[in-house]
Amino acid sequence: MRIVTWNINSLKARREHVEAFLDDVAPTVLCMQELKMDDPVIDRSIFESRGYHLITHGQRTYNGVAIASRIPMKDTIIGLPEVEEDQRRFTAATIDGVRIVNLYCPQGQNELSDKFQYKLRFYDALIDWIAREHDPAQPFILTGDLNIAPRAVDIFDPEQFRNVPSFHPFEHERWARLLEWGLVDAAVEWFEDGEYTFWDYRGGSFERNLGMRIDHFLVTPPVLARVQGAHIHRDQRGKERASDHAPVELILGE
């Protein structure tokens, strides 16, 4: 099973790139974030014509998440109100016996912003829900645009981002709690330092590799034992009209 997470930054703007990715890479599961469309205007045929099942939790202008899967999805959750607070950021499904949670976590703007408080509440509610409803001994994947660079090597200038959202100690405290519960950063060991998943549109960040690793796969030990590799589809970020995020792929064996 090959699982990809990709913040596509508007399905409308990225339609052709998504279609080409499905045709060329053909992942088993594609978790998407920032669709920026309401459910009724999402063209499901993009996915269904290629043999994918689809669950969507769309939202106009901002946010919006979806999962496309070649394998039928069970026990789907479309939004978790106590976590999202009316912003559409959460989908979950069980695929081939693996519980997959696809998230678009808040960014936080700056540490004095109400949006940063919302980000911290989002993580607190998420951690409570995971601990209450799940068991680290079972196969579980938390993926998506988590908007946290966990280590100094996961961000191009950790000094500049000291106490800035994406690399803030309060976020690292939440990250540590996820790991304490039993999750493991499954992709990182397959990457070199300085391999990122996001580059800002401004200032030629991609050409200069001024990026961050903020799109992740956090998995429980039964999933970790199946990991055969991970790959950042960096070529996607170099295309014309690219998303500012690259797709990240996790490869699982039987």
Added chain:
DNA sequence: ATGACCGCCGGGGGCGGA
């Protein structure tokens, strides 16, 4: 090199993103 880019809505700039 985050005032410097991109997508959104709406039909002009302002907001959000990270």
